[in-house]
Amino acid sequence: MRSSTAVAVLGLGIMGGPMANNLLRAGYDVIGYNRSPAKVANFVEQGGRGAETIAAAVHDADVIVTMLPDSPDVEQVVAGEDGVLEHAASGALWIDASTIRPDVTVRMAAAAADKGIRAVDAPVSGGEAGAIEGSLSIMVGGAAADVDAARPILEAMGTTVVHVGPAGSGQTVKAANQLIVAGTIELVAEALVFLDAHGVDAEAAVKVLAGGLAGNRILDRKAAGMIAGDYTPGFRVDLHHKDLGIVTAAAREAGVAIPLGVVVAQLMGALRARGHGSLDHSALRLLVDELSGRARS
Structure with a gap:
């Protein structure tokens, strides 16, 4: 049965694609976005919903998961023009599963808070195999209440989910x-x-x-x-x-x-x-x- 919780996954690459698929299998309503349309089309074939823009992906999302290559990518997708912070609803939960610089994470979490968006950093370990199997180890930084809210989403993608401290600690x-x-x-x-x-x-x-x-x-x-x-x-x-x-x-x-x-x-x-x-x-x-x-x- 599909959950009423809508999850936008931005980044459907080697890691993000399998993670989005595991969220689908867990029953979430998942909207996928990727710069290359072919990966979005493949995700739709798996049963997910596709979005052509970041705005369309996050507009009605309760939870937003980013899985992007590097710090500049996260900054652009989240805080850039037409990015997540411009279009996500106040109260939405942003989970950054990318691996980026801890100082960038702290700065981005503060920018999200200014927009009324809760943020946790949740980088993962386990590689492609772990992403496919849903057996990732996930190290999570952020406020305890926000981490608790994120936990069901994270447990759909990993088997070891540990809150390690405030924003930036996961990174x-x-x-x-x-x-x-x-x-x-x-x-x-x-x-x-x-x-x-x-x-x-x-x-x-x-x-x-x-x-x-x-x-x-x-x-x-x-x-x-x-x-x-x-x-x-x-x-x-x-x-x-x-x-x-x-x-x-x-x-x-x-x-x-x-x-x-x-x-x-x-x-x-x-x-x-x-x-x-x-x-x-x-x-x-x-x-x-x-x-x-x-x-x-």
Whole structure:
């Protein structure tokens, strides 16, 4: 049965599309908007409603979910001319699931409040697979009452939903998440190249490593593709490069040393500079292979 709650989802890409589909399956009345009409058409085929403009998407929406690439995109879509703040109804709830700078989140939440719109930052972790499965981990910043109001929507998209503090806190936790993920991918890449150099069966090695203290989600979700050389994007290098820029800037602002994080950020940047920005972030293995003189065809 369809809920009377209308949810506008702005951004129907690799993550936003599956998240919108899960809201549909949960019974919400979902209106999708994307800059590329083809993705809107695909969403309509799944049973959702489509909108040609931001104004049309959010005008009657009770809840607005944004899933956009970067801080400037969120600022433009939400606070720009003909954006969310201009057309959403007072009292609407805005959930930003994008990964952006914490300071931008704080500023945008204040701008929303000035328009009578409640705001929570709710960046997600789990990649494309988690978005499709509805098993995302969602770190939420905002006022407690607003987070409580957002929780049913968030629980339709993720299995771990945690309120981590006031506005901007979700983005700060997401930055820490991206630091850990990038570092882990790099270490798994190095381990796989090391195993390959010694002629060890990598699949067998991963099986035993995953069962011990070295076990982690990267081994579970990414190692098979890294072994096969399949870097079909679940989360693109371009986006992780952007996220690591957020991490390093926020760490510098706080006076926190992240020596390993800075090195991984440089490696991700180098991979991107080699023209691999559209590949999955697990393609860090390509760089380790190259640095080891073991580049694969």
